């Protein structure tokens with residue numbers, strides 16, 4: 001049966017960074033939990049065509065979809081909350097929308113007419129939302145519009161909402177996520193004025209919110225809710241408390257306390273449906289009940305002065321660690337280790353023994369590299385569980401080649417193009433892209449299959465012989481050196497079906513509790529309800545290390 005598509009838009013007021021992405025993901029979750037097929041779309045207002053060319057310290061993690069789309073970290077939240085793999089139809093930027101309109105104009109698709117910003121840009125946006133609904137077979141599309149109302153940049157996206165609402169008023173719900181600051185000693189006096197101003201900003205572009213999500217450090221009291229309803233002309237009961245919660249997976253549960261799902265369905269004139277959040281609640285309970293703590297160190301270099309925190313830069317890694325820990329009923333404490341420190345004072349490497357396990361995540365360029373390599377060596381020699389993700393795998397190869405295979409100056413050509421032992425080298429098909437500075441969207445991106453070697457840690461963890469994982473890299477293990485490394489004990493347990501590319505490298509269990517690196521990014525496929533098998537195996541080994549510290553604040 002063909003049915004109408006319903007649209008929920010989530011916009012931000014007052015300021016950024018108040019959790020609009022998690023709010024949008026949670027709204028999608030509570031609709032989906034009613035058995036309604038729901039998908040999530042992210043609109044980013046920047047001119048970049050995708051997130052691939054942005055530095056994580058500027059923008060946060062670059063998330064990668066199965067189809068190779070490099071996008072905003074919120075897309076990761078959507079996949080994790082909805083437990084669905086999304087596609088490029090679920091993501092757009094000002095740059096990508098303009099690019100299609102300009103391409104259509106060049107192809108004479110506007111029939112010789114003058115192409116005006118309004119309505120062409122908003123119509124292109126709406127067209128894409130329709131495509132997202134069709135591609136994901138979704139009845140409800142939850143779209144998060146990046147930025148904050150009142151800014152110049154997202155105005156054409158808000159115009160798209162206005163046009164759609166005008167045409168189908170009953171099929172569009174607009175949600176304003178606003179910040180309600182607290183004043184006074186102890187921060188108990190919640191101030192609604194900034195939210196009132198945000199609503200006026202929305203009014204000035206012809207929109208009025210149906211719901212206000214009041215982000216505050218505590219739940220909004222009845223008086224404040226009534227004040228917002230009255231001052232902002234919001235239907236009774238449609239100001240929803242969005243207080244801080246201990247665990248982000250509790251957010252949908254918190255919204256349901258204010259019956260948000262039911263109210264949204266009613267606004268969209270959809271039949272009420274009972275919800276099933278049993279599995280999700282179990283997850284939230286598991287997170288609360290876990291007692292034994294596992295301490296994980298992440299060695300990185302993103303300690304600059306950008307706008308984004310480390311948590312933003314490595315969000316999928318952090319979440320993947322948490323998912324695995326929940327599944328094993330452990331609490332996890334993540335600590336950040338600056339690779340520069342290991343370069344400056346090699347003695348500090350000793351502290352790696354305090355961790356149940358160590359991760360070197362993905363990365364680019366030469367900053368802090370020797371520190372990372374020293375950390376990997378320490379983990380290998382001292383049998384500290386080590387998990388290398390993409391660059392973390394390539395650097396483990398460099399370390400192993402230098403120290404075990406005795407190829408002293410071995411390196412990746414990303415760092416030293418003239419190394420005598422280029423054990424990690426640029427993919428042949430990538431050379432031209434780098435030479436011609438064709439950087440945008442040209443890495444080896446997205447899902448590729450790999451075959452697993454029987455009896456290895458990887459094969460046992462996955463419990464199958466063929467996997468598909470997401471990639472984002474230009475360099476790979478150089479086939480020329482594989483035999484020499486294998487002779488010294490390194491096992492390539494995952495390889496591409498054409499046997500050209502090494503996808504997983506590991507040391508046998510008999511020689512090390514867990515020393516494994518993946519050329520792909522397993523963190524992108526970990527979900528709260530489907531933890532990634534390699535992360536589970538890693539956390540299991542890390543918890544066996546017994547290097548846990550009690551009574552410390554866990555994440």
Ligand code: GLN
Pocket residue numbers: 361362363364365389390391392394414472473474475476
């Ligand atoms: N810099 C490495 C490459 O391009 C690794 C990339 C990554 O870690 N995502 O191959």
